[in-house]
Amino acid sequence: MTSSDASVAAKSVPLGPDDPRQLGTYTLLGKLGQGGMGTVYLGRSQRGRLVAIKVIRTEAVGNAEFRARFRLEAETARRVARVCTAEVLDADPDAEWPFIVTEFIEGETLASYVKRNGPLADANLEQLAVGVAAALTAIHSAGIVHRDLKPANVILSPFGPRVIDFGIARTADEGSGLTGDLQQLGTPAFMSPEQIESRPISSAVDIWAWGGLVAFAATGHYPFGEGSAQVLLYRALHEEPRLDDVDPALRPIVWLSMRKDPAGRPSAQQLMLRLLGDPSGTGPEAAPAVNPEDVTNVLQGWQLPIPGPGATGPTGTGGYTAGPDDATRLPGGPGGYTAGPD
Template sequence: MNGDRVIGGYALRRLLGQGGMGEVHLAVTPTGGLAAVKLIHPALAGDPDFRRRFEREAAAARRVARFCTAPVLDAGIDGEVAYLVTEYIKGPDLAQAVREQGPLSGGNLEALAVGIATALSAIHGAGVIHRDLKPSNVLLSPLGPRVIDFGIAQLVGADSMASRSLLGTPAFMAPEQVRGEPLTPATDVFAWGGVIAFAGTGRLPFAGGSAAADLYRITHEAPRLEGLDEGIRGVVERALAKDARLRPTAAQLLAELVGGGTRLATATEVVERTWTGTVTADVRGHAVDVRPGTPGPVDVRPGSGAPGSVDVRSGALGPVGVRGGATGPAMVSPSVAGRRRRWWPWAVGGGVLVLAVVAAIAVPGALARQNWPYEAGFSDAWEVGASDGGSASADGSGYELTVRPGWRLWKSAPVTEPEQGVIVSAKATLEEGTGEYGVWCHGSAGSGDRYEFGVNGAGKVSIVKRRTGTEGKTLYGPADAPKTAANRIVAECGRSGDKATLRMWLNERLVAEVSDDDSPYAPREAGVHAASSASEQTRVRFESFAVRPAAGG
């Protein structure tokens, strides 16, 4: 345990892993959050040439768009220690997942392929080449696949010991990499092909029994792709072309995956279907045993498939299963206990994700025509200006509500909710005061009808059904939640028969699940809200906002 060690203001808590360049630690940030801190070996950090490369490449890595990656949050040199801070991604890496649960297929494999191609597009768009894409550098988080360590490999000089250590696992190297030729983004595309082949078959595509045999096969032989889904095999074959000039770019991979190259219609469709759809799962192996009648914020029902299966509904089950003491019954068939676990946690994350497959990537065809997900830039017709209750302002990267004492403001996004239900998410910081803030759905800024999902400065969460001129009907809470300066709030408004079904996540944790059968509101508009206390002003800054269809309909 090394909790008393602080590097660059980050308190190191425990070792997550180590490799040729150094160690990775779970750390607590100066604001109390979690991050992954990579410490570079002192022998490297003390090299003046390395320090120059480190500053240059760290700055480039911080320009990479955040979707489908572990974004670089900070970097620096503390004494003789160089460190790189990234968002902490909870979940197994792809190599571990395939080893423990077997290969992926169907929608899971397709979603993985789209997610990694999206990450490469973002990385290449920032002028960075990953150079070391492999299954252990793909984390399967509840939000989907995340690519880590981009830009790290190129920090090391070609003659250094760390650089040579990177060649220790050659299975995903491109032919030009084996020959020592200059690398391009096409090198990462070759690695993408190898990673997807491994994910879909459980085998290394060029395995020959030794490192030398692997290198020979990479440069001279065709990959072994037997057993890989036919729908994606052709794309992988083109990515594994020996000649780098014949490989598609990352953006072209995306276009082919979501266009006519496979049976998928759009990138949004594949990720929504596999990350939020109903899956068949076995609950054995979770943090706690789920038994009939066990309390927990889940919705697990007997499955209609093979004996012993259960259906896990969209958003119902998080990556660690049921948390004791929360409200809501869990209904699980007793017969599930004996089967081997074969579900993918990142494919069940439900409403906790924000998809950015379309954002910042220009690809032709069907992908460019999609309207979902909507992601705010806060410059596209969001209301700004002052009123009796306060003011709203936007600067393109954020949206700020300043609320006078005793008032409440709610603002609509310039988008109409999809008919089948909606997932609304926002990341916000309480800049001033102790008031409440969050998102709302199934409402209208004009009428005042809406379901509000909020958190306040004291860490209390609630779901309230509001109508202008009334106090509002509390459907859930106020209930305690971890108190943080910045919060990510995700709300799902769906329908089950004649009832509105409402779920709320706070910082990727399901905190509430209720229903409303008293003249429930229907899909119309969604947006953000903030309210002050009676005695002091509240100011909230929304850093992101997104709307996407809920799964199922």
């Protein structure tokens, strides 16, 4: 390994004896995280570009259901426009070690940042709300539902927020035929009532999660407080989210996005219009397309405050997570891969 490669590999933990060294044309440099479906590696393309490579876990390679999930992810994720998301660069679901490749995004997860520094400042909070809504607009436009939007799946990159991990995404217009736990995946603190009750899933589940995520970024607390998974799910079904400390400018749209009835929530485009100052964005009719330049203008000047001398914890690097379960940040690696709802 060259000195340059050694510097890059410091962003991850060393490869173990059972880890591959090469996948297709990509050289593996280290391990970023792992979860229920597989492992995420830091890699380098033939042209020298850093990438994040998600590999399906070896014990599931022969499982047709897992293969179907991975194939579906690869096919759908490549349709997502690169708007505040991690771009999908390559995939080989038929390889001996099936993998999907995305751009490597430098940065800390929202979960880790808020844990170390507290809630986002007003300007950063607005930019986060707009950036994540823009990402959902791109994801939903491709016919995909993310299904597990949460603070651990948002990277605060040097250029703005980026939504990652389509590991449990599914095309909204096509039944996958998958059964069991794969059909009702998510993180309890951000799961919508229809997910909890095993009702039909639509893009509205991501809108609910957007509201919870913005509330978390604004307050440092989950929208339904702390507690066991069972407690949080009960509150999501029967109580209103705790939004008293959310910025008054954002509170109405966050509340609207977390209505119990999915039909009453705005679409991602309607969220965007409302955030960009168009009150018609709250209407039930389909909203006109959002101008990407408006999003760029909002994100101009994005810069997170530098942590003070009392701050502790990793600076963090992130990328595409290992889903469908919550990815685990490996010990010693400064990556944005965290366990649970953080």
